């Protein structure tokens with residue numbers, strides 16, 4: 001049956017240096033369920049190495065978790081890539097790793113903790129995940145699509161690392177699948193404020209770095225099921241799936 005599903009497609013884990021150490025797979029899954037979310041995506045900075053553990057932690061629960069990554073392009077624009085499988089997400093992760101330089105300084109940026117589905121520490125990521133990849137925004141969007149993913153411009157209403165703040169506009173030829181709004185304004189307001197981009201689907205996500213912020217912003221989608229294929233149909237507004245803009 002077609003019905004509204006509550007989705008939050010931009011959540012960090014303890015792998016992001018700026019993510020709270022309490023952002024572990026089990027804690028994220030529990031809080032997402034507590035907030036009534038049906039579908040979430042894990043989007044750490046320039047990595048998806050905690051996504052598989054979070055997906056595993058959600059097994060036997062009603063929550064669906066998608067693997068994702070929040071890539072910092074060479075223009076310092078944040079683009080979220082969402083995928084149907086860990087393999088597809090890994091293709092992009094390896095591409096990004098090949099174009100990242102520098103080593104993380106935990107004392108300056110924070111720890112980058114890789115964990116398993118039971119929240120045990122597996123390793124500490126050494127790469128400078130907070131850095132920018134030497135990949136253009138056009139290249140990143142194209143690469144996400146080639147891996148079968150969905151490309152979303154993150155928090156376009158934020159000056160720092162938002163596409164509008166960094167580039168001043170959304171390049172017309174850039175084939176973004178959606179624009180994301182932060183928790184600062186509601187979707188209806190955003191579509192008025194950014195009316196020149198109203199032909200794009202708009203999503204709202206929490207960009208949570210702390211447990212309590214999971215679900216602080218979310219989007220209602222009309223879907224048959226909470227999964228990647230249904231999300232794609234909703235973003236295209238096909239087969240009666242779609243974004244519900246007027247409920248919040």
Ligand SMILES: [Zn+2]
Pocket residue numbers: 070078154155161
């Ligand atoms: Zn961001």
Ligand SMILES: [Zn+2]
Pocket residue numbers: 010012043070154207
């Ligand atoms: Zn983020």
